[in-house]
Amino acid sequence: xxxxxxxxxxxxxxxxxxxxxxxxxxxxxxxxxxxxxxxxxxxxxxxxxxxxxxxxxxxxxxxxxxxxxxxxxxxxxxxxxxxxxxxxxxxxxxxxxxxxxxxxxxxxxxxxxxxxxxxxxxxxxxxxxxxxxxxxxxxxxxxxxxxxxxxxxxxxxxxxxxxxxxxxxxxxxxxxxxxxxxxxxxxxxxxxxxxxxxxxxxxxxxxxxxxxxxxxxxxxxxxxxxxxxxxxxxxxxxxxxxxxxxxxxxxxxxxxxxxxxxxxxxxxxxxxxxxxxxxxxxxxxxxxxxxxxxxxxxxxxxxxxxxxxxxxxxxxxxxxxxxxxxxxxxxxxxxxxxxxxxxxxxxxxxxxxxxxxxxxxxxxxxxxxxxxxxxxxxxxxxxxxxxxxxxxxxxxxxxxxxxxxxxxxxxxxxxxxxxxxxxxxxxxxxxxxxxxxxxxxxxxxxxxxxxxxxxxxxxxxxxxxxxxxxxxxxxxxxxxxxxxxxxxxxxxxxxxxxxxxxxxxxxxxxxxxxxxxxxxxxxxxxxxxxx
Amino acid sequence: xxxxxxxxxxxxxxxxxxxxxxxxxxxxxxxxxxxxxxxxxxxxxxxxxxxxxxxxxxxxxxxxxxxxxxxxxxxxxxxxxxxxxxxxxxxxxxxxxxxxxxxxxxxxxxxxxxxxxxxxxxxxxxxxxxxxxxxxxxxxxxxxxxxxxxxxxxxxxxxxxxxxxxxxxxxxxxxxxxxxxxxxxxxxxxxxxxxxxxxxxxxxxxxxxxxxxxxxxxxxxxxxxxxxxxxxxxxxxxxxxxxxxxxxxxxxxxxxxxxxxxxxxxxxxxxxxxxxxxxxxxxxxxxxxxxxxxxxxxxxxxxxxxxxxxxxxxxxxxxxxxxxxxx
Numbered sequence: 001x002x003x004x005x006x007x008x009x010x011x012x013x014x015x016x017x018x019x020x021x022x023x024x025x026x027x028x029x030x031x032x033x034x035x036x037x038x039x040x041x042x043x044x045x046x047x048x049x050x051x052x053x054x055x056x057x058x059x060x061x062x063x064x065x066x067x068x069x070x071x072x073x074x075x076x077x078x079x080x081x082x083x084x085x086x087x088x089x090x091x092x093x094x095x096x097x098x099x100x101x102x103x104x105x106x107x108x109x110x111x112x113x114x115x116x117x118x119x120x121x122x123x124x125x126x127x128x129x130x131x132x133x134x135x136x137x138x139x140x141x142x143x144x145x146x147x148x149x150x151x152x153x154x155x156x157x158x159x160x161x162x163x164x165x166x167x168x169x170x171x172x173x174x175x176x177x178x179x180x181x182x183x184x185x186x187x188x189x190x191x192x193x194x195x196x197x198x199x200x201x202x203x204x205x206x207x208x209x210x211x212x213x214x215x216x217x218x219x220x221x222x223x224x225x226x227x228x229x230x231x232x233x234x235x236x237x238x239x240x241x242x243x244x245x246x247x248x249x250x251x252x253x254x255x256x257x258x259x260x261x262x263x264x265x266x267x268x269x270x271x272x273x274x275x276x277x278x279x280x281x282x283x284x285x286x287x288x289x290x291x292x293x294x295x296x297x298x299x300x301x302x303x304x305x306x307x308x309x310x311x312x313x314x315x316x317x318x319x320x321x322x323x324x325x326x327x328x329x330x331x332x333x334x335x336x337x338x339x340x341x342x343x344x345x346x347x348x349x350x351x352x353x354x355x356x357x358x359x360x361x362x363x364x365x366x367x368x369x370x371x372x373x374x375x376x377x378x379x380x381x382x383x384x385x386x387x388x389x390x391x392x393x394x395x396x397x398x399x400x401x402x403x404x405x406x407x408x409x410x411x412x413x414x415x416x417x418x419x420x421x422x423x424x425x426x427x428x429x430x431x432x433x434x435x436x437x438x439x440x441x442x443x444x445x446x447x448x449x450x451x452x453x454x455x456x457x458x459x460x461x462x463x464x465x466x467x468x469x470x471x472x473x474x475x476x477x478x479x480x481x482x483x484x485x486x487x488x489x490x491x492x493x494x495x496x497x498x499x500x501x502x503x504x505x506x507x508x509x510x511x512x513x514x515x516x517x518x519x520x521x522x523x524x525x526x527x528x529x530x531x
Numbered sequence: 532x533x534x535x536x537x538x539x540x541x542x543x544x545x546x547x548x549x550x551x552x553x554x555x556x557x558x559x560x561x562x563x564x565x566x567x568x569x570x571x572x573x574x575x576x577x578x579x580x581x582x583x584x585x586x587x588x589x590x591x592x593x594x595x596x597x598x599x600x601x602x603x604x605x606x607x608x609x610x611x612x613x614x615x616x617x618x619x620x621x622x623x624x625x626x627x628x629x630x631x632x633x634x635x636x637x638x639x640x641x642x643x644x645x646x647x648x649x650x651x652x653x654x655x656x657x658x659x660x661x662x663x664x665x666x667x668x669x670x671x672x673x674x675x676x677x678x679x680x681x682x683x684x685x686x687x688x689x690x691x692x693x694x695x696x697x698x699x700x701x702x703x704x705x706x707x708x709x710x711x712x713x714x715x716x717x718x719x720x721x722x723x724x725x726x727x728x729x730x731x732x733x734x735x736x737x738x739x740x741x742x743x744x745x746x747x748x749x750x751x752x753x754x755x756x757x758x759x760x761x762x763x764x765x766x767x768x769x770x771x772x773x774x775x776x777x778x779x780x781x782x783x784x785x786x787x788x789x790x791x792x793x794x795x796x797x798x799x800x801x802x803x804x805x806x807x808x809x810x811x812x813x814x815x816x817x818x819x820x821x822x823x824x825x826x827x828x829x830x831x832x833x834x835x836x837x838x839x840x841x842x843x844x845x846x847x848x849x850x851x852x853x854x855x856x857x858x
Binding site: 037038116117119180183184198199200201202227228229230231233234237238240241242243375404406410414415448451 | 564565574575577578580581612613614615679682683686687690693694695696697797798799800802806807809810813814815
C-alpha cells in the first residue's frame, strides 16, 4: 500500500510538471462526445467533421462564425451572367507540404468532390463546369441559375492535385471496403496542419506558419489536441480537473453545476438544427389501425390537433431545462430564408384539439406509434415520453418506440419503406438555405427530393414553389416564394416543428480568453484565443 | 498431455465457429450500418450502391460463409467506420486492454490473497472486520460508480491523477506499453484499480473461506503437533491447498475482466478493445463486432486451457497418468 501511494504522489508531481511545460506553448485541449468520421475533405458530410476539415483545408469562401461569407482562397468573385461566375484566386498560397496553390487544384478538387460516391458532392451539385482562365482566375458555370452557389462554397474544400495524385488518392472511399490515404492524412491550405490522428483517441494539429490569414481577426492557438470522450461524466470531470480547456456538449443536468464553478464558463446558444415531428400522409391505412382502411393523419384537422395538443413551452421548461427555443418554422434563425414573423409556434390549446378531432370524426381518438431516437438529439427520448400524456389528454393513444439512431433512421427512412406513422427527426440545412429543407423534407417529386420526407407530405403548390426557389436569383422575389411555401406548410401542418435545441459548451476561463460559439456544435480553431 | 491440448484446440475451433454464427445472426437486429456511414443528405441511390458494395444485400448465411472463408486466410475485413483492416485496429487496441487486465489481475491477486489469508487467520481482529466491510463495498458498488468516484477524488478534487485516456506510452516493437514511464503509470493506475476492485474482494473472500476450511483439517493439526513453524504451516500447507479453487475462479475472472473492461474503458476513455467494441456497436460496424466476439471466445478458450494446465502444476495428484483400459 505504501508503495502504491508513493506512485500516486510521484505521478501527481509528474502531471503538474507536464502542465507547466504546456504553458510555454499555446496549447488548446478540447473534447467532444465523439470523434470525427474521417479527414477526407470530400467524403463525409457531418458537422463536426466538416469543422475539423475547415481547420486543415481552405475553400474558396470562408464562413465566419456569424454565418457571413468572407474571402478565403478566392479574393474576389463576380457574376458575369445568370449562370457564370468569375473567381480571382489568392496569390502566393502554399499547401502544408509547400506545393503552390493554383487554379488546377480548384478544378481537380471539383472533379474529386463531385464523384457519385462523395457525400460532399451535394455542395457542388449545381456547378456544371469550372474552367481556368489563367493560373489565378477561374470561370464557374452552374447548370441553372443558382442563388445558393456562394452559400455552398465554404464546403468546397481544396486539395493539392500533385500530392493527391502522388498518393493515388483521387477516388473518394466512404470508409467502407477500402482504405483511403486521403482519409487519414491531410494536406490543405488551412490555418492548421495535421500532426497526428489516432482514431477515437487524439487528434493533434499545429499552427500553419505559412497561412495567409495570420494577423487578421484570428486567435492565437499554436497547437490543439482534440480528444473524443464519450462518457458524459468523464468529460465533465476532465473539464473540472483542467485537463481539457473546453468540452462539449455539457449534459443538461450538469449545466447549473458548471455555471457555479469559478473557473468554468458555460456558453449556451441556439443550434441551427430544427427538431420536428412528421406524420404519415401517404398510406391509405394507418399502421396502428389495421383493417380500418383509414388514415386519420391525411386529414389536416387531425394534424393540427396534434400540433395544438403539445405543450412546447412545457417541454422547453421541464424536459430541456430551458435549453431550447420553441419554433413554428422548419428552419432556424440564421438560415437564409428565415421569416421572423412566421416563427410563432402552434398555440397550446388542448380543448381546441379535442374539438378538431371530433370534427374530423375521431372524438375518441385513435392509436398511434411514435418513433423516436434515444441517442441522437438532446433528451430525444425524454421529449417523446413527455408527449405521451399530452396526446392522451386529447384522446390519442400513443405507443412510444424509442431506439438507437441506427435502428431509428433505418425504420423511418427509405430502406424500410418509411415504416412509420409518427416520428421525430432533426435537420440542419447543409447550405444554410431554406431550399435545402424544402428539397429534402417537404417535397417529393424530382430527383434528390424528399430524401427524408418520411411521411411523404406533398403539396403541388409547394413542389412548384420549390423548383422556382431553386433558380430564382433575385433575393426579394425568392423570399416571397419561400414565405408562400412555408405558409402553406404551416397551415396544412405538413410537419410539426418543435424547437431548436441549445448548444452547451464548457470552457475553462483560466485557460481560454475567447472562444466563438458558432450556431452549430463544433469548434473553428482560428477563433480561439488562449490566455 | 499433448492429446489433451489437441483435443482442447479442436473444441476451441468449434466454439469459435458457433460464436461467430450466433453473433452474425444477432447483427440483423442492431440496425443498418449505412445510415451511420453516410450523411443525412445522401441519396437513396448512394445508399443502395454502398449496401451492394459491402455485400449487405446477401442473405445472412452467405455473408457468414464469406466472412469465415476470409477469416481463415487471415482477412478479417475492413472496418466500416474507420476504413482500416480490422486485424490492424485490434492489434493497435489490444495492448491497452491486455495491460489493463494484466495489472488488474496482479493487483487483485497481490492485494486479495494476503488480505484473504490475514482475515482467515485472524477472524476476530478489528482489521479483519475493516477488510470485510471494504470488500462488501467493493462487491456491491457497480464498476462505473467506483470509476467516477475515483475520478472525482483523485482527478478533480486532489488533482493527482489524470482523469481520462492513456498517456506516456513507450513503443516496444509495435507494442505500446504504459509500464515504462511514470506518466504511463499515472494513467493506468485508476482504471486498473477500478477494474480490480471486484475481483480483489472476490479473491479475498474466497481465500478466507478456503483458509478457514483448510485450517480445520487434520493434516494442519498434525503439522502443528509436529512443531512446524506457524509461517510454514500457514503458507506452505494451508495456503497451497486453497489455491485450486482460487486458480479456477481467477481464470474465469480474467475472462470477465476482459469483458468488463468495456465499462471501465468507457468511464476512463481508455483506448482499448472495450472502447472499440462499444463504438463499433453504436455504429453497427459488423467486421469489428464479429472479429471481437471471436477473439474474446478465443481468449476464454485459452484461459481455460491455461487453468487446466495450472492444476497440474499445483495439484500433484493430477500428474499421475490415467490408468489404461483394463484388459
